[in-house]
Amino acid sequence: MICFLRSCPHATLQEPLFATEKEKPMSKAWLASHLHLLCQTCGLPPDRYTTHSLRIGAATTAAASTSVATLKLMGRWSSSAYERYLRPGAKDILEAQKAMGAL
Known part of the structure; x- marks a missing residue:
């Protein structure tokens, strides 16, 4: 987490901790779709995660x-x-x- 926070030195307390590429707060649907893609990319069965x-x-x-x-x-x-x-x-x-x- 410390490494992640250091990679975002411009972030403020008013901004979401985890944001989309459009700097919007992640929604459950956004996270679910990206997790699905990540699993596919890694060769993991996306239906299990x-x-x-x-x-x-x-x-x-x-x-x-x-x-x-x-x-x-x-x-x-x-x-x-x-x-x-x-x-x-x-x-x-x-x-x-x-x-x-x-x-």
């Missing part, structure tokens, strides 16, 4: 280093709904497999 995937990834990443209260605030969750977005990391899966193998 959505804007929802980004929310899941962000929640999972944030959960590893922040409190539940902060995570809920960041995701605008007022209930335990955030739990549906969290995915176990490879380390968590490996630890669970080791624990099961020790039984």
Whole structure:
């Protein structure tokens, strides 16, 4: 994020953090269409990646280093709904497999 912000030294607090090439705030539709194109360009199946995937990834990443209260605030969750977005990391899966193998 620091590198991104340094690449936009002209940005002000009144401007959107992420903008389109026309310097407009990104809409969900704009992001979805560009994510689809990016997946195609990278050889990934675009039907498997959505804007929802980004929310899941962000929640999972944030959960590893922040409190539940902060995570809920960041995701605008007022209930335990955030739990549906969290995915176990490879380390968590490996630890669970080791624990099961020790039984």
